[in-house]
Amino acid sequence: MTDFDTIDDLPTDKRVLVRLDLNSPVEDGEPQDNRRFERHARTVRELAEAGHRVVLMAHQGRPGRDDFTTLAGHAAILADHVGRDVAFVADTYGDEALDAIDALGAGEVLLLENTRMCDGELPKESPEEKAATEFVETLAPRFDAYVNDAYSAAHRKHASLVGFPLALPSYAGRVMETEYEANTAIATREFDGPVTMVVGGTKATDVIGVMDALDEKVDRFLLGGVAGELFLRAAGHPVGHDVGEMDLFDEQWERNRELIESVLDERGDAIRLASDLAYEGPDGDRAEVAVDDIDEKTEGYLDVGPETVADYEPAIRESDAVFVKGALGVFEDERFADGTVGVLEAIAETDCFSVVGGGDTSRAIEMYGMSEDEFSHVSIAGGAYIRALTGEPLPAVEALEAAAKRE
Ligand SMILES: Nc1ncnc2c1ncn2[C@@H]1O[C@H](COP(=O)(O)OP(=O)(O)O)[C@@H](O)[C@H]1O
Numbered sequence: 113m114t115d116f117d118t119i120d121d122l123p124t125d126k127r128v129l130v131r132l133d134l135n136s137p138v139e140d141g142e143p144q145d146n147r148r149f150e151r152h153a154r155t156v157r158e159l160a161e162a163g164h165r166v167v168l169m170a171h172q173g174r175p176g177r178d179d180f181t182t183l184a185g186h187a188a189i190l191a192d193h194v195g196r197d198v199a200f201v202a203d204t205y206g207d208e209a210l211d212a213i214d215a216l217g218a219g220e221v222l223l224l225e226n227t228r229m230c231d232g233e234l235p236k237e238s239p240e241e242k243a244a245t246e247f248v249e250t251l252a253p254r255f256d257a258y259v260n261d262a263y264s265a266a267h268r269k270h271a272s273l274v275g276f277p278l279a280l281p282s283y284a285g286r287v288m289e290t291e292y293e294a295n296t297a298i299a300t301r302e303f304d305g306p307v308t309m310v311v312g313g314t315k316a317t318d319v320i321g322v323m324d325a326l327d328e329k330v331d332r333f334l335l336g337g338v339a340g341e342l343f344l345r346a347a348g349h350p351v352g353h354d355v356g357e358m359d360l361f362d363e364q365w366e367r368n369r370e371l372i373e374s375v376l377d378e379r380g381d382a383i384r385l386a387s388d389l390a391y392e393g394p395d396g397d398r399a400e401v402a403v404d405d406i407d408e409k410t411e412g413y414l415d416v417g418p419e420t421v422a423d424y425e426p427a428i429r430e431s432d433a434v435f436v437k438g439a440l441g442v443f444e445d446e447r448f449a450d451g452t453v454g455v456l457e458a459i460a461e462t463d464c465f466s467v468v469g470g471g472d473t474s475r476a477i478e479m480y481g482m483s484e485d486e487f488s489h490v491s492i493a494g495g496a497y498i499r500a501l502t503g504e505p506l507p508a509v510e511a512l513e514a515a516a517k518r519e
């Protein structure tokens with residue numbers, strides 16, 4: 113039961129503006145296919161088959177990061193999954209975009225450029241201010257309805273997520289509906305035995321606050337990735353800072369230092385940290401080092417080592433539920449996949465309740481020969497799903513609920 117309307121409530125033959133989350137790993141400037149395309153394709157296909165004119169919005173990366181790119185490549189991948197053409201226009205709400213929107217026929221699909229390239233999208237403002245941006249005020253009058261399918265971005269208060277629901281009748285797409293139902297059910301579920309959370313990835317700022325909020329629900333945290341290194345730093349090891357060109361640690365450390373120290377102080381007995389790490393050795397092979405032997409960080413650590421995996425595996429086997437948010441290493445490179453794959457395989461082998469979340473992390477499942485069926489739920493959301501576990505409301509879901517009440 114949801115408190116928002118879904119596309120089942122949408123009349124046919126409308127001009128529909130749809131927010132997807134196609135945020136993907138980018139390699140050599142090209143987006144990589146992943147579960148997000150396949151899952152959103154269902155909503156897009158259904159809308160096109162119902163005779164709507166379907167205009168899609170999505171984002172990629174963050175300004176200033178290497179993965180902040182155009183969505184031209186995303187349109188081609190999405191078209192393959194939808195099984196019909198997805199046109200692309202390199203504009204969001206300028207004349208080029210408006211002309212392409214106006215020219216769209218019934219059942220046709222158009223993807224607009226990266227929403228984060230628009231001025232109005234990102235600045236921290238209220239939903240009302242977002243609804244008053246030029247971006248929303250220009251696009252909204254051209255549509256009859258807004259559909260939000262971007263559950264995995266629902267923890268962000270951006271214009272494309274919270275501004276349009278104030279301006280148009282609003283509906284949830286299939287991904288929004290199913291992810292909301294699954295994650296809300298998980299949040300209220302009780303487990304008899306230990307609950308473990310595997311925490312990794314690059315978005316340490318997202319996960320650390322949630323670790324604090326999940327204090328009562330999670331018995332054990334197994335850490336890796338960037339968050340893991342930041343906790344090692346708080347524990348007194350000379351790691352967890354940027355070296356060379358790196359831009360992953362220092363800013364997140366400054367932002368979260370007090371919280372990391374207090375979480376470590378209060379929940380130290382529940383937090384397991386890596387005892388060994390892997391990096392690229394001088395000959396390009398994987399090299400490993402015990403954390404206690406690191407006197408100075410001169411390398412980028414790209415995975416946890418075998419001792420760490422051996423320490424984490426029994427903790428997983430003893431658990432009644434395991435939640436994964438973020439990879440333990442750069443698994444996209446086979447040399448640094450052992451930590452992530454070792455932990456995922458251990459979860460797959462047990463019959464515990466398991467959730468793997470995150471657009472990037474969930475990709476490791478197929479890449480390394482596992483199947484979605486080996487886990488209870490594979491979410492395409494990372495930050496949104498762990499926030500849902502805390503019971504914290506998601507602004508974009510609240511915006512859909514408010515829109516449904518207004519009608
Ligand atoms: N030590 C590390 N250094 C750099 N990147 C890492 C490290 N460990 C994991 N990663 C990267 O984290 C990414 C997943 O993290 P993140 O984007 O936070 O999660 P998700 O999108 O799955 O929610 C993976 O693509 C992986 O390459």
Ligand SMILES: O=C(OP(=O)(O)O)[C@H](O)COP(=O)(O)O
Nearest residue numbers: 133135264265470471493494495
């Ligand atoms: O990929 C996303 O989140 P996730 O990495 O937590 O799954 C969403 O697209 C949100 O992206 P953002 O974390 O840059 O706002």
